[in-house]
Amino acid sequence: MNIYDLVIADKEKIALEDVFLAEDSRQKLQQLIKEHRYIRELSQYGLPVSNKILLHGYSGCGKTTTAKALATALDKPIYILNLSNLISSRIGETSQHIKQVFDKAGREKAVLFLDEFDQIGKARISEEKDVGEMRRLVNTIIQLIDYFPAEAVLIAATNHPEILDTAIIRRFQLRLAFELPTHAQLDAYYAKLFSPFPQYDALVSRIYDVSYAEAKDYIYDAVKFLLIKALEQQERPEPEG
Numbered sequence: 001m002n003i004y005d006l007v008i009a010d011k012e013k014i015a016l017e018d019v020f021l022a023e024d025s026r027q028k029l030q031q032l033i034k035e036h037r038y039i040r041e042l043s044q045y046g047l048p049v050s051n052k053i054l055l056h057g058y059s060g061c062g063k064t065t066t067a068k069a070l071a072t073a074l075d076k077p078i079y080i081l082n083l084s085n086l087i088s089s090r091i092g093e094t095s096q097h098i099k100q101v102f103d104k105a106g107r108e109k110a111v112l113f114l115d116e117f118d119q120i121g122k123a124r125i126s127e128e129k130d131v132g133e134m135r136r137l138v139n140t141i142i143q144l145i146d147y148f149p150a151e152a153v154l155i156a157a158t159n160h161p162e163i164l165d166t167a168i169i170r171r172f173q174l175r176l177a178f179e180l181p182t183h184a185q186l187d188a189y190y191a192k193l194f195s196p197f198p199q200y201d202a203l204v205s206r207i208y209d210v211s212y213a214e215a216k217d218y219i220y221d222a223v224k225f226l227l228i229k230a231l232e233q234q235e236r237p238e239p240e241g
Contacts (some may be wrong), residue, residue, distance in 0.1 A: 057178030060213030
C-alpha cells in the first residue's frame, strides 16, 4: 500500500470567520495564528508556539472545516489522513506509514489533520492479543508528536476522546470541544444557508438539536426538491384555450 494514496491534499479555502465556533475556541485559534505569525520573534525568547490541537466532540459539528480554515489562515497546505483507513493488522507497517506522513508534513511545514484519531485507542483496547504491538504504536505516535516541528501544525479529531491514551492527550496544547449547536446558532447557520435562495426560507421548516452537517443536508435536500418542482412546472405546456 502506498501511504500517500490515503492522504488527501485538500485545496479548499475556508475563512475562519465563516466557521461557526464557540467564542472561546475562536479566541484560542486566533491566538495560535498570531503566534505563528511571530514565530521567529517568539523563538528568540525561547518561547514555544502552540502547534498541536485536539478537536473532539459531536460528528458533523465542524472539526474538519475548522482544520481547513486554520490551514487557510496560516497559508499552509493541509494533508488529511483518516486513521480508520490506515490501521493495519500489521501494526509495524501502520507505524511506518504514519511516520512517513508526519515526515512529509514536517518537511513542508504543513497542517497535518488526523481524522478518526480514536482508532488508535479503539484498536488498543479491543485487540487484546495485540496489546504489546499497540503499545508500541502509541509510543511511536507520542514520539512523532513530541518531535513534530514548530513550523508545522498537527490537528487530531475524534468523536470519542474518552478512549484516547492519556499520554497522547497531554501532548496537545489546545483541546477544543465541539458541541451540538444551540437553536440560536442553528438559526444563524440557516440564514447563511438560505442566503443564495431566500425565496425558499419561509417554505422550509427548520429542525433543531442536530449537527451543522445534518442541518445543511436537510436544507439542501428541501431546496433541491422545491427548485426542481418549480422548474418542472415551468416546462409544462400551457393548456390550450
